[in-house]
Amino acid sequence: MTEEREYDVVVVGSGGGALTGAFLAQRAGLTTVVVEKTALLGGTSAYSGGACWLPGSQVQQRAGISDSTAGARDYLAAVLEDADEAKVEAFLQHAPELVADLEADPAIDFEWLPFPEYYAAPGRVPFGRSIQPTNVKRGELPAAVGDLVRPPVERDRAGEGGRNTLSGGQSLIARLLDGFLRDGGTVLTELPVTGLVLDDDRVAGVAAMTPEGPVEIRARRGVLIAAGGFEGNAEERAAHGVPGDVAWTMAPAGTNTGEPIRAAVAIGAATDYRGIGWFCPGLEQPDGGGSFTLGFRSGLMVDSYGERYANEALPYDRFGREMAKAPERIPSWFVFDSREGGRLPAIAMPEGDPAAHLAAGTWVRADTLEELAGLIGVPAEALLATVERFNAFCESGVDEDFGRGEDEYDTFFAGGTGPNKALTACSEPPYVAARFVLSDLGTKGGLVTDVAGRVLREDGSPIPGLYASSNSTASVFGQQYPGPGAPLGSAMVFASLAVRDLLA
């Protein structure tokens, strides 16, 4: 070890959970350092829409929507299958307190975000109960903040800087970082954490790697691991049975490969993996990457037999799980017509340039469906029959196979003019088929934690000094993705509960 530094709290990672913990700890008077592997802060959280599923808060009350903690409890009770009830209750109880605590600071401001929840279940709020940070202008932030926030995905992947208006996840990261730096917090970048430092059985810091050699950063009170999942690690994905591929994940390149989780496991932390992620259909890019896609307005998804297999308008995680069920669904082909001028009738982050897709073969175009089928290698007869059947559903307004358009989520993004807004015929040549893979917004299995965010051993006892949240932990929601903002909302709540425990 060539260097030693000491703080009250060491936070590993810099996504929404990590920075919530860092901000609250520093504001409460604990000297806090954020240790980030890359040169930029925010990880996948900075790419996100910044939706936070934090039910029952003052923000929903201000918006006058029918949200409440009790309603959210009913909703989760109906939706979750395998969750730890005590942790769910801790989440529900603390979410409103967290929002009040954050909004008490001039750096933080939220608003309601209309975005339907992902299950038709008791307790669901029409148009959803998610909140998001309000936009902030780069010019209103200290230059250091603007410089450190990872740009939006389409710009980051292209090697470009951020925009002048920071919205969604950009705003969340910028606002938390602004408050953290204002209060004297420390940020160390390009410092991958590789291990944990123990004093007897207590976690007393982290070991990290610099080009000059290893360093030890000591934590007088505790370490909070909130450093993403292991979505960027092919071996671990395979070991834990997570479908998809490192090439298709949405995590920024070189970020989330799971070493902080492994460091905790090495000192006895329990894990719960379940082989899952926050899934989504991924528009394949010419470079082999995936793009998170939601909100299909028209068109239909077919497998390698040329057949539909699910309601394309399903919430993205649920559609991703349908994709994962059979090998003939990866890749799938999304077939659409020319009614949007050759652009994908969906929201893809990023979509990419149609001409580049066509040149690379990730999209193919043809004047007839027969020709299109030949280009994508699916049986022409089957594709024709599938499209014909789909178009008949568009005319009648009833998707007899998969019920597309029956749920409020299905019609939220769709603008069709027929009897069913979510069903628009695929009938205007030329036709395009876009290749889709199974993408993810991160894995959601990992360290087992308790109601205070403490990392537990196999015997259920907490490891002194060690806390975790975000995708580094086994999700409080288990297998399910209840609504927009569930990853960030849960990450923020358990980071905040960890700080509360650190202060106790």
Ligand SMILES: Cc1cc2nc3c(=O)[nH]c(=O)nc-3n(C[C@H](O)[C@H](O)[C@H](O)COP(=O)(O)OP(=O)(O)OC[C@H]3O[C@@H](n4cnc5c(N)ncnc54)[C@H](O)[C@@H]3O)c2cc1C
């Ligand atoms: C386009 C898009 C939109 C989305 N929209 C939403 C949304 O609106 N709401 C929502 O809740 N979720 C959304 N998500 C999902 C959500 O962004 C992620 O699941 C979540 O932010 C992950 O948070 P995290 O803190 O676990 O990881 P990240 O935000 O990825 O942060 C992890 C950080 O830890 C760092 N790190 C990793 N390993 C180490 C190490 N060894 N040492 C130090 N640092 C390390 C990484 O470099 C990274 O910066 C979206 C995702 C995408 C891609």
